[in-house]
Amino acid sequence: xxxxxxxxxxxxxxxxxxxxxxxxxxxxVTILQYLFKIDSCVCGDLVxxxxxxxxxxxxxxxxxxxxxxxxxxxxxxxxxxCINHEKWATxxxxxxxxxxxxxxxxxxxx
Amino acid sequence: xxxxxxxxxxxxxxxxxxxxxxxxxxxxVTILQYLFKIDSCVCGDLVxxxxxxxxxxxxxxxxxxxxxxxxxxxxxxxxxxCINHEKWATxxxxxxxxxxxxxxxxxxxx
DNA sequence: TTTGTTTATCGTAATATTGCAATATACAAA
DNA sequence: TTTGTATATTGCAATATTACGATAAACAAA
Numbered sequence: 270x271x272x273x274x275x276x277x278x279x280x281x282x283x284x285x286x287x288x289x290x291x292x293x294x295x296x297x298v299t300i301l302q303y304l305f306k307i308d309s310c311v312c313g314d315l316v317x318x319x320x321x322x323x324x325x326x327x328x329x330x331x332x333x334x335x336x337x338x339x340x341x342x343x344x345x346x347x348x349x350x351c352i353n354h355e356k357w358a359t360x361x362x363x364x365x366x367x368x369x370x371x372x373x374x375x376x377x378x379x
Numbered sequence: 380x381x382x383x384x385x386x387x388x389x390x391x392x393x394x395x396x397x398x399x400x401x402x403x404x405x406x407x408v409t410i411l412q413y414l415f416k417i418d419s420c421v422c423g424d425l426v427x428x429x430x431x432x433x434x435x436x437x438x439x440x441x442x443x444x445x446x447x448x449x450x451x452x453x454x455x456x457x458x459x460x461c462i463n464h465e466k467w468a469t470x471x472x473x474x475x476x477x478x479x480x481x482x483x484x485x486x487x488x489x
Numbered sequence: 490t491t492t493g494t495t496t497a498t499c500g501t502a503a504t505a506t507t508g509c510a511a512t513a514t515a516c517a518a519a
Numbered sequence: 520t521t522t523g524t525a526t527a528t529t530g531c532a533a534t535a536t537t538a539c540g541a542t543a544a545a546c547a548a549a
Contacts, residue, residue: 277430278405285408292399294507295388298477302392305480310489313525320387322509327527329507340489346516346525351489354481361478367408368471370415371464379420379450379461404537423495432539437497439537456495456546491549498543505536513528519521 285367288360291336296321297329301352304339310349395477398470401446406431407439411462414449420459 275283292298299319304311315330316323330350333339337356342349385393402408409429414421425440426433440460443449447466452459 275405278409282405282408282412286403286405289399289402289408292477293396293403295385295392295396296507298392298395298399299388302477302480321507323526324510324528325508331527342489343515343526346523348526349489352481353489357481361481364474364478367402367412368474370412371462371467371471379452379459379463406537431537433496434498434540435538438539441497453496453545456493458496492547493549494545494547496544499541501539503537505534507534508532510531511529514526516524516526518523 281363284363287336288364291333291338294329296325297333300326300329300333301338304350304352310342310351312344312347312349315350391473394473397446398474401443401448404439406435407443410436410439410443411448414460414462420452420461422454422457422459425460 278286292301296319300315303315303318313323316326319326321329330339330341334341334350337353338360339350340353342351388396402411406429410425413425413428423433426436429436431439440449440451444451444460447463448470449460450463452461
């Protein structure tokens with residue numbers, strides 16, 4: 270029915286999937302990479318950097334902001350976005366633990 | 380229009396998003412965790428482990444297999460699935476590089 | 490061959506995501 | 520106040536994802 274049955278999974282399993290969903294669109298990956306590259310804040314030139322329309326970029330920014338990975342700061346008419354380094358660090362811990370579960374490798378029947 | 384404009388992004392940006400999409404559903408996260416936990420192969424008991432219907436699990440397995448993260452081996456009437464450790468390792472490299480881009484942290488206006 | 494077991498596929502319904510034109514909002518400058 | 524600029528929101532269309540019943544396919548055992 271198109272609905273994820275979140276209640277049958279653990280909080281961690283849901284958290285991993287929510288974080289991953291944020292990275293599951295190349296525009297959001299590109300936004301994050303650009304924010305890291307610029308290092309300081311960036312305003313509306315994401316629209317020029319990426320070839321998508323302004324409302325589309327705004328929507329992607331909203332999702333990243335809602336998840337807490339970026340912060341927005343109003344400066345006059347423009348809005349300055351930058352990475353939320355604290356949130357990024359905690360997110361990285363969660364994802365790294367998930368990615369690093371492949372240490373033993375005992376049996377392999379395939 | 381619901382279509383990701385993949386052609387305007389780099390191969391790496393698209394690769395990160397494709398990998399992340401595989402992890403963007405808690406059922407697939409759970410399947411992978413279970414395969415790691417069991418370590419050796421597993422057959423149809425994923426349906427019992429997770430509370431989803433058999434066709435749904437089969438569909439999630441198909442996506443993970445298509446991406447190459449798991450391998451399937453037919454054994455009589457059942458199919459034995461297990462982690463593709465080589466593919467997992469290369470995937471981890473790509474994702475780790477993306478997650479580890481937050482080293483400097485010079486300016487922060489937000 | 491028939492029967493039971495396991496997994497895959499098909500078809501379809503419900504919902505989510507993506508994209509953008511149009512418009513609204515907020516504010517600086519004239 | 521008016522005008523221009525930057526960003527957010529609304530509304531809608533196109534497409535993708537998720538879920539599962541029904542069914543098919545593959546095979547082992549009787």
